[in-house]
Amino acid sequence: MSSATPQHPVEDRYTRVRQLGWDVDLLKRSTILVVGAGALGNEIIKDLALAGIGRLIIVDLDTIETHNLTRSVLFRGSDVGRGKAQVAAEAAADIEPNIATNWFDTPLQTTLGLGVFRDADVVLGGVDNLQTRRDINRSCMQAGTPFIDGGLFYLDGDVRTFLPPFNVCFDCTLTGEERDEGWRRWSCLKLGSDDDAPVGPTAPTISAMIGGLQAQLAIKYLHLGREVPYPVTVPDGVRIRFNGFADEYERWNLSRDADCPTHMEMVPVREEHIVSLSSGNDMSAESLLAETQTHLGPEAYVELGFDVIHSLVCMECGGREPSMQRVGALQMSEAVCPQCTPSSCGGCGAPIGRIFESRPDLVFPDRVDCPDCFASNRLVIRDTETLNRIEPGSPALSHTLAELGVPLMDILEAKAYEAEHSLFFQLDGDRERVYPRRD
Ligand SMILES: [Zn+2]
Ligand SMILES: [Zn+2]
Ligand SMILES: [Zn+2]
Structure with a gap:
């Protein structure tokens, strides 16, 4: 009572x-x-x-x-x-x-x-x-x-x-x-x-x-x-x-x-232009492109909204290495040319990777000082080639969206030259990965 x-x-x-x-x-x-x-x-x-x-x-x-x-x-x-x-x-x-x-x-x-x-x-x-x-x-x-x-x-x-x-x-x-x-x-x-x-x-x-x-x-x-x-x-x-x-x-x-x-x-996302997908960011870029083409025709392409590095190119030795990483995810140890940069400190022989780890404040320098022996080591940082769209013929097509750096439940803008307006494709297949029950 x-x-x-x-x-x-x-x-x-x-x-x-x-x-x-x-x-x-x-x-x-x-x-x-x-x-x-x-x-x-x-x-x-x-x-x-x-x-x-x-x-x-x-x-x-x-x-x-x-x-x-x-x-x-x-x-x-x-x-x-x-x-x-x-x-x-x-x-x-x-x-x-x-x-x-x-x-x-x-x-x-x-x-x-x-x-x-x-x-x-x-x-x-x-x-x-x-x-x-x-x-x-x-x-x-x-x-x-x-x-x-x-x-x-x-x-x-x-x-x-x-x-x-x-x-x-x-x-x-x-x-x-x-x-x-x-x-x-x-x-x-x-x-x-x-x-x-x-x-x-x-x-x-x-x-x-x-x-x-x-x-x-x-x-x-x-x-x-x-x-x-x-x-x-x-x-x-x-x-x-x-x-x-x-x-x-x-x-x-x-x-x-x-x-x-x-x-x-910035393009605001309008509710009426959202297309909900049952896939998540583990879908391939190629499948997403195909999906947008069914709505917008064969001319459709997807704007990623950020740059993806697809090749690392050394200006000194001309070496080229394919990559597929969102800009901002590349670490200094990956950016240096492995041909042109010594793998160890010229003074004491410490691995060059350890020197990078000791200096996270450096922004792609051309020299780095060894924390142990203070020897100055020359670095060759490679140039990057980037893409920011998923389109026919793109080297991104064989990758998953996650590999390109697309987050969970993202909404990707698809355009076509002829289309009246963009369509926004939402990765609703990620819903359970974003909102799992943790109790
Ligand atoms: Zn503003
Ligand atoms: Zn090189
Ligand atoms: Zn050293």
Whole structure:
């Protein structure tokens, strides 16, 4: 027998959430993609789990190190060496038993495609890599999903909001130089490398504030236009900065850059132009091309939206080697010409591969110093030939989409010269790989 009366309804886990005016069922139905499970991601994930968000998708390719323990509420000493994404997902499930979590410890760009961005209600960024933020921004714009980005520096923190229809986007806020530098570093380094991370440490105090603000803005966004006992608004295209040195809070509007490359090139995906495929990214490029041809005719081709290196060519010896790797996935050890670069250090004979590993900060240099004997070793970095389409006769045809670097549940744009508009082919066959039950 229940003792509840109208004045004293039965209290449950979510009583206080309801009293806040939040819709528990709405939160339960919502999916939030969190990119980065570091200091900021920990706070974001903790707050979203406390609020009772139904599904969290967490991406982070790092493993937990001892020094993370002083700034990451979800990590314990016994987690050192384990993946951040998985440990954060488990901790979220500890906080909120009804949550569904999906975690990925591989680079965002080759892991989660546009279909996942469309499924997400909000995307929250807690990464320190400029190019990854640019990629999140682009996917959010194409998918029409809000992007709320966070950043930390010492005692300072920043939140930037970009909401559909994206009058201003993250890329608008960058200078041409920043874009080039972000791309140059990223495209030459292993995907998702942290090497353009800010040089300063971040404080767990400011990450709690900034991550908390990101989570709160996401929850407010979910409630826009709904019945809530107070006005709900989410500022769009703003930067909110907390200056932790002066203890001042600033907020200003971001402005559209007329030369923003993302605004110029990005094609939004329209629901009515999506063709759902029962295949996933393990299908061959040739089968995808055939599929697009049945819709768009023999002239059809597929835009990958990124470059794939199909050959490595040495300008010194003329050697050519076939390759098939997404730009950004090529490592320095693969880029050097094996004919023209000595395999060991000229000074001490250490394997040259070990020298590369010791210098992950170098961006395809022509010399590298040995960490042991300091001898300077000359390197010959090969040129790359790239493709960015799947079309008849392409060397990509015999490869699977995954081998080309196409992520799970991606949506690929197919065009034909005669066609009125593009069609977007969604890899729905990956659904169970993206949303497996992990409990
Ligand atoms: Zn823009
Ligand atoms: Zn060579
Ligand atoms: Zn040496």
